[in-house]
Amino acid sequence: MSENNFNIVNIRVTFRNIPIHKLERFSFKDIAAASESFKKIPGISECVIVQTASRVEIFTVSNVEKEEAPDARRDEGKNLTINKIKETWASLTELDEYDRGHFDQILEVYDGKDVYLHLLRLASGLESIVVGNESVMDDIKTAIANAKSSKASGRILNQLFDSVIRIATRIRNATEISKGVTSIGDIAVKIAQENAGLDGKQHVLLIGTGETAAMVAKSLNKKGYAFDISSMIIERANGFSKILGGKPVKFEEVLKGFDKFDIIFVATTADYFVINHDKIRIVMENKKKGTMILDISDPRTVDETVSTLPGIKLMFRDQITEMDERNLKARDDKIIAVEKLISKEIPIIEATMRRLDPEPQVNDIFASVDSLRKKELEKALQMLGETDEKKIKIIDDLTKAVVENIISIPASSSKKAEKA
Template sequence: MLEKFMMKDHKDAYRRFRESGLEECVIVQTCNRVELFGKASEADYSGIIRAWSEATGLDGGAFGAMETGEDAEAIRHLLDLVSGLDSMVVGEEQVLGQVRESIASAKDAGASGMHLNTLFDRAARVGTRIRNVTGLGKEGVSVGSMAVRLAEENVNDLKSKGVLVIGTGEVATLVAKSLARRGYSFSVASRTLQRAAAFCEAVGGDPVRFEDVLANFGRYDVSFVATTAPFFLVAYDAVAALSPVSGMMILDLSNPRAVDERIAHIPGVKLMNLDQIGEMVERNMKDRASKAEAIQGTISGEVSALEASMRRLEAEPLVNETFRIIEEIRARELAKAVQMIGDADPRTVRIMEDMSRAVLEGMASTPMNNIRRASEHGDTDVLEAAARIFDYDTQQ
């Protein structure tokens, strides 16, 4: 199950991945995906799996079905993701925000660097532009709204039913917003009544005590359970004791699952989880295909541009260090010249300053831009020659 691969302590996981040989890394972890983007001189998958195994407690053999991609394939996957094409629901609205949060978290942890920061920031802008141009996601489709649609399709006259949302996190917020937009009344339970009340004030719904919900679960015809609890909040025995006649529906949107799966076998109860939302995804495939066809050309162009940008970045340390050394020389020689003049007025010093900078830029810009272009085209021979010419240590 997906939740087994999830990393609870991202800082610890980032430390392990960096120790495995990744120079930069970003964890993208949502309710229906766990992905790792990394930058390294050489891909050491065994080391990465070992670090992932240590971070989750899983045996290394559990990663046998892990999908991998490098360079253009990895870039395309990220662009498909932010554009809404590689989501459980085409155009899924929260994915772009989740990717932004992932790179922000990686930056805070010091795990990402120049390459992945550039890649993710550019990808987020591309995703936003594609969505704006194509209208992809304008319907506001999300896991939360899809769950509400499932309830509407499976429960007659939902507006007359008792509806409950357990949780106050991201997915619970999406469910509550979707319910509120459709005009449904619903109750909200969380770990504390105060937390539920604050949630309801911001999103909608009526707060209820969590203890009351567990004691009177039978009064709710539809329950959306969206928590991060590491145990079953809704237990088999508790629901079986209710002896529901018909019509009770429970949608477990939690990761890990918070509803005992055996409940699905209780007569009169319909239990659905994140995996089963795939049934509605199938109906979404036709729209997905038409949207994808219109977007793939744009994404292909962006993949090429981003690949070039990533290669170009390889030259930046050399270029920046060279400019730094040249600037030091310019400033030092300018100071000597000003001292030799003795009583140079501010205007004269400013003219000398501007002239020295213009000479520096005029002489250095062309070779530095040529080095960048060589890097962009993958010409490592030129980069190595430039490093020797400018006495630059490529290992620093």
């Protein structure tokens, strides 16, 4: 297989390698302006930025035909470009001294086929905090649409994103990975609704700013429930609230006013009890209404003796997950199905991207065949009398995939012949 005459690089910061409350520091206030800044780096011709509550990702294309830019396929050129991206990223964001000093450890960097695989996994719902979440697909569509509109992207990233969106949509529909999506946060909120009457009128508190806390926050936001957010360090609560909502409250104030809360979700990564009997005993003595505490931390961070206080109902993570074990098993089966389909689709994406190398003949053939496909598809739909938009889209996607598969064979053969 020959090398492409371009190199696609993905540099990202996600919830997997830094706490969510820190992501805001790595975010761009003006994505369009940031994209233009990255395109000013010698050799970079295209840029797409995907920025959500749980990730900031930069996709760039380095064209190696440019004489002033080192070969982006080789280590020297690759490292130079990546270092320039890091420098530009740091200059456009509000990183503190610690973040700047640990930038290399925080960032994930991938290129080529690894980028195709990651983007398809992301669009298919496997890289989200909540597996199968549909919102990430909307985020990806918005990112490429904005990049096209501002001319930040070009034929290479446009083709990659368009292909991935089409394939991921097909994978989601085939596996139903997005159907009945539940997270530990969804389950905890549902239990609070059923057992504590959570309906938006109660005073709700979320303690924690990590991945599990984000799941709870997303579920509360989805249902329109207001909540307070607290952490041992108030700056973490402030950062979290800017991304996922909630009113920041100092932890000291939480303990003093513990009796004001009706439902409390505890989702911290602490290795000690953040709430114990002695800390809240006095303040809870005069509370008339009950309080439900759902500790979904792993390990537990609420001392079990808290449940001996009058009016407190305490549930732990293992009790909560037991109530939804069947759904969790079904989700695991769907993940396996999605991964199998992805492994089959990656070679097709690779072939599609190889076709973007300077090959006028193959590109002309593809354009001609695709034009014929559209005409014949229109005739067939008229003969069938088909008006259902969903069915039309499925047929359209199928015929596109067939054309891509057929054209990729001579394209590959042509390249091999040129190399011989």
